[in-house]
Amino acid sequence: MSSDPIIFKKKLISVVLTICVLLQFVFVAIIAFADGETNDVIRKVDSTMNVNDPVYSLFKRKRCAMCHGVDHTLVGPSFRAISMRYNGVGSTEIRTLAKKVMYGGVGNWGEMPMPPNSVTLSEAELLVRWILRLSHGEL
Ligand code: HEC
Secondary structure, X not given: OOXXXXXXXXXXXXXXXXXXXXXXHHHHHHHHHHHHHHHHHHHHHHOOOOOOOHHHHHHHHOOHHHOEOOOOEOOXXXXXXXXXXXXXXXXXXXXXXXXXXXXXXXXOOOOOOEOOOOOOXXXXXXXXXXXXXXXXXXX
16 A cells, blocks of 8 residues: 555655666766866876876876866966976976965966865975976976
């Protein structure tokens, strides 16, 4: 009998479970899609970078490639453009850029802000020095 509270509870549980399973499919699909895009960018970056550079693994772990391409503007400016603009700057400017990578910021390239990144100041400085080497054709 459908008015039986136990059967009703069982039905309710199975409906809830079905919804959970469906939602899981949706989430997995979204994550796979987002990851695929990131991997595409990383693959593009891979083909033009020296993968033996230890900073490279840092760059990959910190997911800078989600927003920065080597030669292409993505969410943020390309690494090439950044290295051209700051070609030859001294350690004070490098420290300023490293702080920007760490804390985030906006206004040097447009309206789109860079959010804070989970890097220490010395990691950020390594990354900035590594990006700036692009103007010397090293990557
Ligand atoms: C969510 C997107 C996003 C991520 C992730 C990201 N950036 Fe950026 N980045 C931006 C944007 C947008 C700008 C331009 C900010 C501006 O206009 O001042 C930028 C600017 C920069 C600049 C130039 C700053 C300046 O003042 O000229 C450097 C260097 C940089 N990013 C390095 C990195 C590094 C290294 C990482 C990884 C640790 C990283 N970014 C991760 C979006 C991102």
